[in-house]
Structure formats: C-alpha cells, structure tokens
Amino acid sequence: MKRVRTGGIVWGFVLTAALAGCGGGNSEPPLDTFSAQEIYQRGEWELENSRKKDEAARYFGEVERLYPYSEWAKRALIMQAYAFHLDREYESSRSAAQRFIDTYPADEDAAYAQYLLALSYYDQIDEVGRDQELTIQALQALRATFERYPGSDYARSARLKFDLAFNHLAAKEMEVGRFYLKRGNYTAAINRFRNVVEDFQTTTHTAEALHRLVESYLSLGLTDEAQTAGAILGYNYEASEWYQDSFALLTGRGLRPEPAGDNWLRQVYRQVIRGEWL
Numbered sequence: 001m002k003r004v005r006t007g008g009i010v011w012g013f014v015l016t017a018a019l020a021g022c023g024g025g026n027s028e029p030p031l032d033t034f035s036a037q038e039i040y041q042r043g044e045w046e047l048e049n050s051r052k053k054d055e056a057a058r059y060f061g062e063v064e065r066l067y068p069y070s071e072w073a074k075r076a077l078i079m080q081a082y083a084f085h086l087d088r089e090y091e092s093s094r095s096a097a098q099r100f101i102d103t104y105p106a107d108e109d110a111a112y113a114q115y116l117l118a119l120s121y122y123d124q125i126d127e128v129g130r131d132q133e134l135t136i137q138a139l140q141a142l143r144a145t146f147e148r149y150p151g152s153d154y155a156r157s158a159r160l161k162f163d164l165a166f167n168h169l170a171a172k173e174m175e176v177g178r179f180y181l182k183r184g185n186y187t188a189a190i191n192r193f194r195n196v197v198e199d200f201q202t203t204t205h206t207a208e209a210l211h212r213l214v215e216s217y218l219s220l221g222l223t224d225e226a227q228t229a230g231a232i233l234g235y236n237y238e239a240s241e242w243y244q245d246s247f248a249l250l251t252g253r254g255l256r257p258e259p260a261g262d263n264w265l266r267q268v269y270r271q272v273i274r275g276e277w278l
Contacts, residue, residue: 064077077096093117111149118142121141213225
C-alpha cells in the first residue's frame, strides 16, 4: 500500500504537545477542534512510535467519524484496517477493510484492503490441528485477491499464501487419515487419503496419500485398489521414498504396481495417462 506521508512525525509531536498541554495534561481537547489532517497524522505517529497500535486505529477511526467522505477519511480507513491488523485485532481489521472495499471499490488501495481482509484469516492459521473453517475462509479471500486484482502488488503474495493454505488443508486430511490408519480403521483412513488424491492433488501430500492407500487397501485385502494406487504413485513419484515403500509392500505379496480392476483409482490412473490429472 502507498502510505500517505505528510510530515506525520513532526505533526505528531505538535499534536501530542497540544493534547498534553491542555488542562495541565489531565484531559484531551476535543478532537473536533483539530483538522482531519492533524488527527490522521497523530494516528500515523502513534502507528510508528507507539506499541499501542489500537491508539493509532482509534485516531484513524476519529478521522472517519468527524470528517466522513473526505479524502482524509478514505486514507484513514485503510490505515485503520492496517493498524488493527498489526494489533492482531483481526475481526476489527476485517471490518475496516470490508468497509473500504464497499465504499471505495475502484480506489487503488482496494486491492490492499482485500489483501488485508484475507490476511485477517490467514494469519490465524497457526497449526494443523486447529478448526479448518479459518483456512477455508482464508482460501476464499486470497483467491478473491488475485482474481479481482491480478495486476496488483498483492496478487503474487496472495497466490503463494493460497498454495500454503491449500497445503494446510491437505495436511489436516493426512493427519486424520494417519490417526485412523494406526487404529486399524481402514475405511475411514481411505476416505481421508482419497480426499487428498482427488481434491488436493497439487499439494506436497499426494505421494504419501497414495502410499497410505496402498497400505490401507492391502490391509483390507483389496489388491486391485492397492496395485492401482501403487501404479499412480510410480507414474508420478517414481523417485520418492513413498514409491519405494509401496513397491516393497506390493512385491512382498507377489503383486506389482499396475492398474487392476474397475474402481475409482483406475479412473484416476486413466486420467494420469491422458495427462488430465496433476
């Protein structure tokens, strides 16, 4: 975002002195006695010099309240969203960013507002075991960023974070699948690994998911599915450790990694051969 630079630090000290000097430092003069520019610059000063980012957000909010629809109010609104984000007040940041998008959809900072909105979800994705609703919301908002504003400075970063969040969802599926696999609940495990193969095939977890399918199907005695999963794994990840492990499992039972039977994996295999998968 192109931040507005108008001598904010100097003006900040001037306004600080004015505020502190009124009433012996015990009370603040009414903010409506200051111009929109002065209040904005105080917010900017707080943002740069204070640990209390919520104070900066408060001043930016006062600009919007006292001088609505002014140029300074527009600038203050996007800065308020930024200040709230720095303060980890994600709901407030998201609310301010959405107001900016709704009010100024054609402004050059609308792309940044959308990006901040996406970050308000993305920056809360901190561990695989957490509720994945935030991840889904982050994916939706990140996609909106690079699809609505493909030429913006934030499109590339949004796309990279989208891939990371997508990988995060696949990691959750793998975690749950491994949990079921270790406890011998092979059908439930297969459902999770199948989700990764069908819905998250561009992530880093696909090779392991195919190997776990080999393990699970062999445990159930479903050799056609196990062989086909091994064949897909070999076609795409022949040099991986996962393929080596699957190859050993199959050949140890007198089987080979090759398409067999008529099942969902056979359909995937045909798509792989035609180059329509991955």
